Amino acid sequence: MFGVIILIAVTFVAVVAMGVSLFSKSDEIRKLKAELETPKKDSGSELLDINAMYRVIKEEGYFPTKDADGEITFKIKGTRIVVGECAEGFVYTRAYYYDLDKESVQAGLYAANVVNLTYVAVKTIIVEENESLVFSVESFCNDIETYRAFFQRSVSILADSIEVFQKEIQKYSDRQASPQLIS
Numbered sequence: 001m002f003g004v005i006i007l008i009a010v011t012f013v014a015v016v017a018m019g020v021s022l023f024s025k026s027d028e029i030r031k032l033k034a035e036l037e038t039p040k041k042d043s044g045s046e047l048l049d050i051n052a053m054y055r056v057i058k059e060e061g062y063f064p065t066k067d068a069d070g071e072i073t074f075k076i077k078g079t080r081i082v083v084g085e086c087a088e089g090f091v092y093t094r095a096y097y098y099d100l101d102k103e104s105v106q107a108g109l110y111a112a113n114v115v116n117l118t119y120v121a122v123k124t125i126i127v128e129e130n131e132s133l134v135f136s137v138e139s140f141c142n143d144i145e146t147y148r149a150f151f152q153r154s155v156s157i158l159a160d161s162i163e164v165f166q167k168e169i170q171k172y173s174d175r176q177a178s179p180q181l182i183s
Contacts, residue, residue: 046143046144047142047143047144048089048091048141048142048143048144048146048147050066050070050072050084050085052144052147053072053083053084053085053091053147053151054066054072055144056144056147056148056151057072057074057083057151060151060152062074062076062081064083069084070084070085071083071084072084076155076159079095079096079097079162080095080096080098081093081094081095081096081155081158082094082096083151086138089140089141089142090138090139090140090141091138091139091140091141091147091150092136092137092138093136093137093138093150093151093154093155093158094134094135094136094137094158095134095135095158095162096132096133096134097132097133097134097135097162097165098130098131098132098133100126100131100132100133101131102128102131104169104173105126105128106172107169107172107173107176108126108133108169109126110168110169110172111164111165111166111168111169111172112124112125112126112133112165114164114165114168115135115161115164115165115168118161118164119157119160119161119164121137121139121154121157122135122136122137122157122158122161123135123136123137123138124136124161124165133165135158135161135162135165137153137154137157137158139154
């Protein structure tokens with residue numbers, strides 16, 4: 001009988017110990033869940049706004065200006081670059097290229113398609129009214145360090161895509177200028 005009492009006591013102690021252990025684990029899980037659901041107040045990086053974007057561009061060695069619409073404008077080798085926020089957290093870097101006359105629209109559409117196929121991160125838009133072409137790179141950036149990396153990469157992508165556009169529009173123009181043999 002003494003053995004049964006000891007067995008019951010040991011079982012009771014084991015059940016209590018397991019209950020305490022499970023309770024503390026479930027408490028840890030609840031705390032972890034609450035921590036994951038609560039956004040961090042200090043992520044270690046400054047939140048992104050137009051002023052932070054302006055500072056990054058200045059730090060990169062450019063001479064930007066801010067306009068009343070909340071866009072930042074500067075030039076790289078004569079090309080007008082505009083950056084801004086198109087939706088909360090979504091930013092863009094755009095290059096405005098003004099060398100597209102009415103006769104070049106077809107060649108421009110062809111070259112823009114080649115750019116879009118080559119650089120999936122770039123959108124090209126032909127604006128016939130002011131004879132311009134817009135190259136746009138857009139991304140989600142929620143803090144200044146993410147934006148800094150995006151800005152450097154977007155400027156590089158824009159330069160590459162403009163170069164491809166110029167080569168492709170020239171190829172198209174050369175093909176249109178040379179006589180085609182009909183057999």
